[in-house]
Amino acid sequence: MGKVETNIQVIGLNHRTAQVQTRERLAFTKAQATACLARVREMGLADEAVILSTCNRVELYHVWDRSDSYESLSQFLSQFHQVSLPDFEKSLYFYRDDEAVRHLFRVASGLDSMVVGEKEVLGQVKKAYFLASSTGATGPLLNVLFQRSFYVAKRLQNETTLHSGSISVSSVAVQLAQMIFGELNTKTILLVGAGKMSEQTVQRLVERGVKGMIASNRSYEKAQALAQKFEGQAVRLDEIHQVARDVDIVISSTAAPHFILHQNEVSGWMKERRQRPLLMIDIAVPRDIDPEVNRLDNVYLYNIDDLKAVADQNFKERLKEQEKADSLVESEVKRFMDRMIKYKSVH
Amino acid sequence: MTFDNAFFLGTLFLYFAALASYAGFLFSNRVVLNRWAVRALMLGFGFHTVSLIRQVFELFQSSAMNLFAVLILFSWSLVLLTLLIQSRVRMRMVMGIVLVLVLALGGIFFGLPRYFDKAIPSFNAFWFGTHVLFSLLGYAAFALSLICGLLYLFLERQLKLKSTNSFFYRLPPLESLELMAFRSLWGGTLLLGLGLASGLLWARWAGLPLSFRDPKVSAAIITWLIYAVILYVRFTARWRGRKVAYLSLVGFLAVLITFFVMNYFSKGHGFF
Numbered sequence: 041m042g043k044v045e046t047n048i049q050v051i052g053l054n055h056r057t058a059q060v061q062t063r064e065r066l067a068f069t070k071a072q073a074t075a076c077l078a079r080v081r082e083m084g085l086a087d088e089a090v091i092l093s094t095c096n097r098v099e100l101y102h103v104w105d106r107s108d109s110y111e112s113l114s115q116f117l118s119q120f121h122q123v124s125l126p127d128f129e130k131s132l133y134f135y136r137d138d139e140a141v142r143h144l145f146r147v148a149s150g151l152d153s154m155v156v157g158e159k160e161v162l163g164q165v166k167k168a169y170f171l172a173s174s175t176g177a178t179g180p181l182l183n184v185l186f187q188r189s190f191y192v193a194k195r196l197q198n199e200t201t202l203h204s205g206s207i208s209v210s211s212v213a214v215q216l217a218q219m220i221f222g223e224l225n226t227k228t229i230l231l232v233g234a235g236k237m238s239e240q241t242v243q244r245l246v247e248r249g250v251k252g253m254i255a256s257n258r259s260y261e262k263a264q265a266l267a268q269k270f271e272g273q274a275v276r277l278d279e280i281h282q283v284a285r286d287v288d289i290v291i292s293s294t295a296a297p298h299f300i301l302h303q304n305e306v307s308g309w310m311k312e313r314r315q316r317p318l319l320m321i322d323i324a325v326p327r328d329i330d331p332e333v334n335r336l337d338n339v340y341l342y343n344i345d346d347l348k349a350v351a352d353q354n355f356k357e358r359l360k361e362q363e364k365a366d367s368l369v370e371s372e373v374k375r376f377m378d379r380m381i382k383y384k385s386v387h
Numbered sequence: 388m389t390f391d392n393a394f395f396l397g398t399l400f401l402y403f404a405a406l407a408s409y410a411g412f413l414f415s416n417r418v419v420l421n422r423w424a425v426r427a428l429m430l431g432f433g434f435h436t437v438s439l440i441r442q443v444f445e446l447f448q449s450s451a452m453n454l455f456a457v458l459i460l461f462s463w464s465l466v467l468l469t470l471l472i473q474s475r476v477r478m479r480m481v482m483g484i485v486l487v488l489v490l491a492l493g494g495i496f497f498g499l500p501r502y503f504d505k506a507i508p509s510f511n512a513f514w515f516g517t518h519v520l521f522s523l524l525g526y527a528a529f530a531l532s533l534i535c536g537l538l539y540l541f542l543e544r545q546l547k548l549k550s551t552n553s554f555f556y557r558l559p560p561l562e563s564l565e566l567m568a569f570r571s572l573w574g575g576t577l578l579l580g581l582g583l584a585s586g587l588l589w590a591r592w593a594g595l596p597l598s599f600r601d602p603k604v605s606a607a608i609i610t611w612l613i614y615a616v617i618l619y620v621r622f623t624a625r626w627r628g629r630k631v632a633y634l635s636l637v638g639f640l641a642v643l644i645t646f647f648v649m650n651y652f653s654k655g656h657g658f659f
Contacts, residue, residue, distance in 0.1 A: 198416055198417070198418050199415060199416040199417055200416065201416070201556070215556075216546075218560065219542070219546065219555070219556070219558075219560055219561060220546065220560060220561045220562060221560060221561075221562050222559070222560030222562055222563050314624035314627070315624055315625075315626065315627035315628065316627070317561065317562060317565075317628065334547065337626075337627070337628060337629055337630065338627060338628045338629075340546050340547065342549065346549045349549065350549065350551050353551050354551070
């Protein structure tokens with residue numbers, strides 16, 4: 041098969057090629073993007089165009105059948121944003137035909153993102169496309185291409201686990217909670233102590249719809265402040281044994297130099313809570329919870345190292361999935377290019 | 388090939404297709420495969436039901452029964468109960484294991500004689516049929532409880548050891564497994580209780596010399612008592628989770644002994 045010429049091209053820069061100070065100077069607001077889409081076509085620099093501008097990338101997808109489009113478009117970008125070309129030329133990339141198709145498929149599916157596998161970028165690509173199509177800047181080629189990229193992104197979400205498998209400590213905690221409890225909407229969290237990572241974990245669990253949260257701290261005021269933040273309730277540190285019956289997930293991160301929860305205490309809790317499972321997450325260093333607690337039936341204790349180990353494991357799985365995702369994108373690019381040949385032979 | 392034989396072969400084929408699609412889905416995550424699996428499964432269950440009609444009819448008409456009929460009735464009950472559970476919680480893994488079991492039973496016992504070899508006094512055939520049906524549903528519920536319990540033990544161990552892999556994430560949540568194991572335990576105890584009661588009533592009305600001293604009858608009652616104890620322990624929340632799962636292993640061992648081994652010792656209850 042010879043090289044298929046579709047005239048689909050993309051010029052742009054992203055988080056890998058350009059520093060944030062360069063990216064922000066070339067970024068488009070919605071109004072600027074609308075204006076630019078019109079200008080590009082008025083000036084005869086492209087037949088169809090879509091501008092994708094996010095905090096990690098600025099890209100201009102376009103269809104044009106002239107070979108010097110790189111020069112004219114890079115100059116155009118420089119003039120439009122009034123940034124001198126040498127300032128950003130080194131960061132620019134330019135792809136055409138199957139390379140451009142592959143690039144868009146990878147961007148839409150999150151393979152080109154800073155955090156590989158993130159899903160938000162698909163929404164941004166959709167917004168960029170709808171803005172362009174609503175102003176009439178897209179035509180038959182980019183319409184088909186972008187619709188296809190949404191499909192490819194969805195396929196990747198469904199068929200690879202690139203998007204699951206948490207790789208941060210707080211999301212591993214959420215994942216474990218879901219492995220144990222399934223739905224979290226009847227569950228309550230007890231947060232003992234405070235700290236960035238523990239609050240982040242609570243935040244994630246709240247996003248997953250936990251029923252309630254109880255905050256406890258050596259300083260009651262601090263507990264109250266945390267409780268207020270997450271619309272929970274505050275208790276004094278010596279009162280946690282009274283509320284333990286009603287909590288399902290304990291997150292501990294105090295600055296105490298010794299264990300604050302021992303096996304016999306937690307064993308007492310378990311009788312009180314009729315052996316319902318309990319997930320305990322000990323983020324503190326030095327640790328807050330006696331590791332012997334993990335020996336109790338129906339108690340699952342994870343300390344910071346355990347969480348990191350799970351995260352590492354997930355990361356390895358994700359690398360494996362990456363290969364699968366790459367070959368999936370490859371087959372979709374081929375399918376798209378084959379369709380382009382048919383399209384060209386008809387038109 | 389007889390009518391129900393053809394349907395039973397169709398059942399096995401469709402269950403196999405469903406199992407293969409589930410496996411494909413687990414491997415590739417292609418949603419379309421899951422859809423195919425569900426279709427094949429439902430159709431297979433329909434075939435399974437049709438292939439049973441004559442046997443159940445005979446059972447309620449003339450108390451006729453044989454091992455083959457018992458086994459396909461058992462596997463039908465197992466699929467039915469799993470479908471009922473699955474309507475509440477997504478449990479493809481459980482259904483997959485059930486299908487493997489059903490296929491193995493069907494495949495191994497396909498060659499068994501189909502004629503109804505034992506003439507059992509046929510008065511009060513209705514109570515006899517009820518006895519067979521409830522007992523088999525009860526045993527199927529225990530088998531389901533065992534499957535959920537084994538998966539529970541596996542996942543529990545992984546969580547305690549903190550070792551995770553991609554297979555781990557495909558299992559249903561721990562609490563759902565426990566709940567399903569418990570519910571089927573509960574249902575099984577109830578169903579087997581009804582099965583035993585209707586069996587004793589029937590024997591009494593039929594004037595059979597069947598007594599509590601018959602090994603099969605006493606084994607069934609012991610089995611039932613074991614499960615009743617497990618339920619008691621679980622209800623009073625002394626034990627939960629791992630220990631209950633181990634206990635239900637013991638319970639199922641009793642089921643197997645009652646179901647297969649005791650026939651050789653029982654005089655009055657040696658059918659199939």
